[in-house]
Amino acid sequence: MGEKDKHPEGKGPPPGDRGTEGASGVLGSDRFYRAMAAEPRRRVLYHVLETDRSTLEELATVLTGWDAVESSRVESTDVRDQWKMELRHVHLPHLADVELLEYDQETGVVEATDLDPGVRDLVTDSVAASEH
Amino acid sequence: MFETVVETVERRRKRFVVYADGETDLEEQFATRNVDVEHRPLGSRGPGSFLAIFEGEQFRGAVGLDTLETLLAPPVRRPGDLDDLSPGYRALFEVLDGTVFATLDRRQLLATTREIEDRALRVGNGTLRVSFQELSVFESQEPVYRRLAGETDLEIHVYGRGDWEPPAIEGVTYHASEVLTPSWAVAFDGGSEQADCALVARERSDHYEGFWTYDDDLAVSVEAEFASVP
Numbered sequence A: 001m002g003e004k005d006k007h008p009e010g011k012g013p014p015p016g017d018r019g020t021e022g023a024s025g026v027l028g029s030d031r032f033y034r035a036m037a038a039e040p041r042r043r044v045l046y047h048v049l050e051t052d053r054s055t056l057e058e059l060a061t062v063l064t065g066w067d068a069v070e071s072s073r074v075e076s077t078d079v080r081d082q083w084k085m086e087l088r089h090v091h092l093p094h095l096a097d098v099e100l101l102e103y104d105q106e107t108g109v110v111e112a113t114d115l116d117p118g119v120r121d122l123v124t125d126s127v128a129a130s131e132h
Numbered sequence B: 001m002f003e004t005v006v007e008t009v010e011r012r013r014k015r016f017v018v019y020a021d022g023e024t025d026l027e028e029q030f031a032t033r034n035v036d037v038e039h040r041p042l043g044s045r046g047p048g049s050f051l052a053i054f055e056g057e058q059f060r061g062a063v064g065l066d067t068l069e070t071l072l073a074p075p076v077r078r079p080g081d082l083d084d085l086s087p088g089y090r091a092l093f094e095v096l097d098g099t100v101f102a103t104l105d106r107r108q109l110l111a112t113t114r115e116i117e118d119r120a121l122r123v124g125n126g127t128l129r130v131s132f133q134e135l136s137v138f139e140s141q142e143p144v145y146r147r148l149a150g151e152t153d154l155e156i157h158v159y160g161r162g163d164w165e166p167p168a169i170e171g172v173t174y175h176a177s178e179v180l181t182p183s184w185a186v187a188f189d190g191g192s193e194q195a196d197c198a199l200v201a202r203e204r205s206d207h208y209e210g211f212w213t214y215d216d217d218l219a220v221s222v223e224a225e226f227a228s229v230p
Helices: A023-027 A030-036 A039-051 A056-071 A077-097 A117-128 B003-011 B065-071 B087-095 B106-123 B135-151 B216-227
Strands: A053-055 A101-103 A109-112 B014-020 B035-041 B050-055 B058-064 B101-104 B127-134 B155-161 B172-176 B183-189 B197-203 B208-213
Touching: A023 A117, A030 A039, A030 A117, A039 A053, A039 A056, A039 A077, A039 A101, A039 A109, A039 A117, A039 B035, A053 A056, A056 A077, A056 B014, A056 B050, A056 B058, A056 B065, A077 A101, A077 B058, B003 B197, B003 B208, B003 B216, B050 B065, B058 B065, B058 B087, B065 B087, B087 B106, B101 B106, B106 B127, B106 B135, B106 B183, B106 B197, B106 B208, B127 B135, B127 B216, B135 B155, B135 B172, B183 B216, B197 B216
Parallel strands: B014 B035, B127 B155, B155 B172
Antiparallel strands: A053 A109, A101 A109, B014 B050, B050 B058, B101 B208, B127 B183, B183 B197, B197 B208
16 A cells, blocks of 8 residues: 555645655555546546646646547537536646645646556556547 | 728737647648737647647637548538538638638639528518629539528628629619729628628739638728728
């Protein structure tokens, strides 16, 4: 079991310890898999890992754009507004809470954290699984 | 003709943000006059590349780059074929409203014209004005206009250089005029319905430059220019 399980109330190990946490730390935790158990969160995490830094606004655009690719239609403001709301209230707080990314609620800035390559690969593979 | 309305549209800048992994040739495929194009990175895995369209900061829509390409090769329909365009194609028109394209071809103009004719048919009344540049072009469109005139209360005006004597069709008025020859244009004024729309394209050496719009004020301006032609 990893470090995170020793801190059930808090947000996991203090920042200084993150670098020493091996892949087994995150990959062995239920909290990680719960975070990953939603396609929007996998996609958001993938995009943030690929670009290092994004925003709530841009992530809403990206999720909408990927919907448009899959539906082969134009996806409009309604869809994007819905994604903004879900990102703000559900997905970004969830991912930030398990330290898979950093989310500043005031500025809307989302940044990648230093994830183990094993975790990064899992995220990438999970998104690639929905490629067409 | 139409310079003022074209200038008005060109001043309304749009922003196209292309999300793709690597280069795209979007700017070549869709040369435009009033669009600032940005490129943003996208991971190579995932559903695929897309275009996000903004007017200022206002998001207007997103479309996959593959889907966008259908705008380059619009569905070809036989004259007289006025059944509804696919909703997907119409949605593309709507999201690209007011974009000034620099390199339209005749097939794209015809597809856009059809979209406006479809709308006029569905509304069933008001005024439809169309300039095919030369009246002889109307010859291939005759079945469409017989149907429009026969099945609706539309008042139809057809403009063009008088290089051909078109047949009399009740409900259709012809205006043989040189004034509009450089322009392929269509304007539909649906009266009380919020259905006004227009297409304005000016011929350049081997292509057309133009835009379409569902904006009432712009459509009314186009309609007024038509109406000023004797």
